[in-house]
Amino acid sequence: MVFVLTPQVHLLDLAGPAQVFGTAPGYAMAYVAEEPAVPTWQGVMLHADTTWPELTADDLVVVPGWRSGYGHFARPTLDRIAAHHAAGGSVASVCSGADALGRAGLLAGRRCTTHHDLQERLARQYPAATVLRDVLYVSDDRVVTSAGIASGIDLALHLVALRHGPAVAAQVAREMVVYARRNGDDQQESAMLRHRSHLSDVVHRVQDRIDAGFTEPLRLTELAAAAGVSERTLTRLFTAATGQTPLRYQQQLRLERAEHLIGHGSTVEAAARAVGFGDARMLRRLRARTLVG
Structure with a gap:
C-alpha cells in the first residue's frame, strides 16, 4: 500500500x-x-x-x-x-x-x-x-x-x-488502545463535543460529571451541589449554554451510546441496560422521538 x-x-x-x-x-x-x-x-x-x-x-x-x-x-x-x-x-x-x-x-x-x-x-x-x-x-x-x-x-x-x-x-x-471501532455512519461530533462551545465554567463542570457517569442515576440536587449553585440556577445556566436541561443532556448521551451498541449488533434491550435505562421502553421512546424529529 x-x-x-x-x-x-x-x-x-x-x-x-x-x-x-x-x-x-x-x-x-x-x-x-x-x-x-x-x-x-x-x-x-x-x-x-x-x-x-x-x-x-x-x-x-x-x-x-x-x-x-x-x-x-x-x-x-x-x-x-x-x-x-x-x-x-x-x-x-x-x-x-x-x-x-x-x-x-x-x-x-x-x-x-x-x-x-x-x-x-x-x-x-x-x-x-x-x-x-x-x-x-x-x-x-x-x-x-x-x-x-x-x-x-x-x-x-x-x-x-x-x-x-x-x-x-x-x-x-x-x-492501539482505541475505545471502539466506529461505524461509518456514526456522527463526526459526539454530543459531548457538540454542546461544549460555550463559556460557562459551571456548566462545563456539570457536563464533566455527566459525561463521566451518564449511565448512572444523576440527581439534579447532586449536580447542583457539585457545581455550587442552586438547582434552579443550574437548570437556567445549563439550558442557556446547551439548549437543553441536564437530564435531557444525559439522555442524549445514553441514546448516542445505545445507538452505537445497536449498530454493533447489540439488542435494544441489552443496549438499554448497558447505558443505564431500567428497560427498553424509554430507549425506544427516545429513538422514536429522534426519528420523528
Whole structure:
C-alpha cells in the first residue's frame, strides 16, 4: 500500500492509518511524494520516495489530509491515483485528502465525505459528487473517504475488517488502545463535543460529571451541589449554554451510546441496560422521538 504525501500534511491523518495497517498483518507500506522532503503542518519533516512502487489491484492508495490552503498535487500524481483505481485498485482519503480524489476525477457520481469544516467547499468544487454530511467515512466503488483527523483510524480499521475480518480489526483496535471501532455512519461530533462551545465554567463542570457517569442515576440536587449553585440556577445556566436541561443532556448521551451498541449488533434491550435505562421502553421512546424529529 502507498501513502501519497503533500507539503503541510497533517501528522495524525497519516500516522493514525499507518499505525493501523502497521499493526495489522500483511501490509507493506510505502510513502511517496513529489519531493523527497515533506514538511508537515505540525513542523516535523518527513522523508518520502519520489518513485512509486509497482502496485497491483490488491493494493490501497491513501491520501492523508493537509492544512487547508496549502497542499496540492501535480497532474501526474493525480493521474497515477486515478490509474490505480481504473486498474481495479482501491483509493482512500482522510480529511482534505478528498480534494485530491476529486481532482483525480474519482468523486464524480460517487458518495463521499470529508471534515465537517470542508464539506460545503467539497460539494461546491465537485457538484457531481454526493457529499454526505456528519458521517465518519463512506465507501463507494473502491473509493473510501473519511472525515477529519482521527477518523482516519476508523477508516483504516474498517478496511482491515473487510480484508481480515472484524476479529482482527478488533485486535488491532485493542493493541492501539482505541475505545471502539466506529461505524461509518456514526456522527463526526459526539454530543459531548457538540454542546461544549460555550463559556460557562459551571456548566462545563456539570457536563464533566455527566459525561463521566451518564449511565448512572444523576440527581439534579447532586449536580447542583457539585457545581455550587442552586438547582434552579443550574437548570437556567445549563439550558442557556446547551439548549437543553441536564437530564435531557444525559439522555442524549445514553441514546448516542445505545445507538452505537445497536449498530454493533447489540439488542435494544441489552443496549438499554448497558447505558443505564431500567428497560427498553424509554430507549425506544427516545429513538422514536429522534426519528420523528
